[in-house]
Amino acid sequence: MRPQPRRLAALYFYGYSAEMWLSAAYYRSAGFKPNDAIDRDTRHRRMVQARQLRLASGEFLMNGDPHPLIGWARFLEWQRSASGELAVPDAQRLREAINRAIAIYNYWRPELRYKVVDITEPQLNVVRVAATWFKDNHEKLVEA
């Protein structure tokens, strides 16, 4: 889909893939097994909690957007930290996940992906590289 005129569709799927990898990493770290059903109510309660928790800056971990990619990355970091002190490589990887989520969200957030009619190859490349990072690292984001 990357060649014209499907770059926007490619962006859409890259972003969604990252959201799935991130939220799955959160649920696995929160003790859910791979085949546990996670219904809408269960997911919603997690998002409510993430929207109550604050960063040191006072900002909420997760904002009210419907697909809060950065919020999932921060919530994952919070969940992993809640279980005990993180090893340096894990802490660095989780921080990197937040940075990659920010990179994707710059172009993928709902008000852009539903309103912008096209994006450039370099912009898509930023999202592709970040999404590929999640593909390569999502298992390492989960608590062992």
Next chain:
Amino acid sequence: MPVIRGQAEVSVITAEQRKQVAEQLAMELAGKSIPDGPIIFEIPLDSQGRIDVLVMWEAWKPFSSTDRSNMIIEAYKASNLKIAQALGVTYQEAVEQQVLPYAVLPMIRQGEVNEEDVKKAMLAEGGILLKSGKIDLRFPTMLLAEQAHKRLTDALPKGYWSIVQTVGYIQ
């Protein structure tokens, strides 16, 4: 031009206040209900027997989310229950954030059932008395709402009860 200086609103929670809230929560869990006490929902979660605990209580207001969760986990420490998530909300937060999307409503014609009996039954199921005098009875899952619905139908067989789901925005 005027200088408008905002003042930070910092709520200071005393150790005494914290202790009192923790004790009230423990009492409620032990089955000793207090007036205006917490409403506690234990939600079965997964194949591992874990539960989500959702505590709705006005006393949470000054406490941070982390404080609320820690106090709930502490109160459950003596039990054998495996808690996946401990979440504390006030009534207003519960409504605004839609954590209790399933409401059980009485659909009773005038004179069919004593209104006070209906209110009492709803309060016993965890209903919240609103300023208007009405009772708001809400649940975090359809299953819990259905179970309450059945108990209410059994207790007041002449009445008719309905379950209404609040639907959030489409994502």
